Amino acid sequence: DTEVTQTPKHLVMGMTNKKSLKCEQHMGHRAMYWYKQKAKKPPELMFVYSYEKLSINESVPSRFSPECPNSSLLNLHLHALQPEDSALYLCASSPGQGYSYEQYFGPGTRLTVT
């Protein structure tokens, strides 16, 4: 099973709203990632959690707040977003050290900020 699940599939929110994206994997992977993808472009890395610790924050604005409650779950809390934040948000996971570091992606959440 190489499945990463994400909810919701679609989200529309106003600039003053607070919402959260959820990601889950049950493959025992120890690294989890958030990416942002604009249309017809490759994914851009936002955050990396490795062994449940935040390892990388790629200079993402503070209106995006990640959380890793346990090794299977990853959340992305959203607050006071801007219209330019509208995009496909992808979660991914990968095995720990000693592997080829391939990442398995979820189906994404299509976010629209109005």
Next chain:
Amino acid sequence: GNSVTQMEGPVTLSEEAFLTINCTYTATGYPSLFWYVQYPGEGLQLLLKATKADDKGSNKGFEATYRKETTSFHLEKGSVQVSDSAVYFCAFSTLTNAGGTSYGKLTFGQGTILTVHP
């Protein structure tokens, strides 16, 4: 720095045509190489991978061979179908140390849009 250069699209083919999408990379160390596919409205799916020189990754009729001497990983399929219409991303992963732990950092190419007509 690390980078991936992919053949620019869009690529338009008729069904049963032969497909090649070129990919070359610049990486420090010894990366693992991947092709990901993204169907309309979906996330990225790992299509195939190769972890060392001369390895051939294959899946669903697609193939790519890890050519270290030419730093290339070209994607091929002998006979494409309409259902292969998608965006294809070439990528590599290198071990990166950060925050006291290690993880595999993916570097992507720009993607190639493939459209197959009946």
